[in-house]
Amino acid sequence: MTVAVKFFASLKEQLGCDGATVEIGEVATAADVWLQASGGKAMPGNVLVAINMEYSGQNATVHDGDEVAFFPPVTGG
C-alpha cells in the first residue's frame, strides 16, 4: 500500500525533507511508516503522530492512501 508522509518543524530540518510517498506492506503501523520514511532512524521520544490529520498513536494501524504526519511538540499561541 501507499501512504503519504509529512514531517514538520525541527523534524523536517533534522530529516532534511518535508515528507515522502512510502510503499509499505499491507499491515503496518505509524511506527513502521516512520522507520521506512526516515531511513531507519530511531523515532525521538517526543514525536507526535497524526493520521489523516487526527492525533494518533505510534502503534495505530495505517491504511492505503493515508496521510501520516510526524512532528515535535506544538508551540503555537
Added chain:
Amino acid sequence: MKIEVRAAALDPWREVADYEQAQTALHGAAGAAAVFVGSMRDLNEGDAISAMTLEHYPGMTEKHLAKICTAAADRWDLLDTLVVHRVGELHPADPIVLVAVWSAHRKDAFEACRHIMEDLKSNAPFWKKEQLQSGHRWVEKNTAGY
C-alpha cells in the same frame, strides 16, 4: 464561528470590532465578550529575539481549531467564537493569536475563552522558530497556562 490561519498582519481589535458588527445575531443577545490576544515578546529564556517564524500543518491546524471551538460550544453556552492565528514571519509586539468568545453572561465567555486558548497552546499544530543574534532555534515547549 470563524477560524482562520493567516499569513498577513493581524489587527486583533479591528478584527473583533468588524466581526461583532457583521454578526447581527450577537446584537442585543451577547451580554459578554471575552477576548484574548497573544503577542510576540522580544525576550525568551534570557535571549533577545529579533524575529520569529511560525509554521503550521495546513488542513490539520484549521480542523483542530474548529474541533476545539466546537467542543467549547458543547460545554458552555456560547453565541459565537472567533479564532485567528498568525503564521509566517513575525516581529516583537506583533499579535500572534486572537481568541474571542461571545455569550449571554460572563461566566461562559471567560471560561470558554481560557479553555480554547489553553487547548490551542497544548494541541493545535503550530511551531515557533526564533531568530536570535547567534542564529535560529525552535521553541521546544510552551509555558504552562494554569
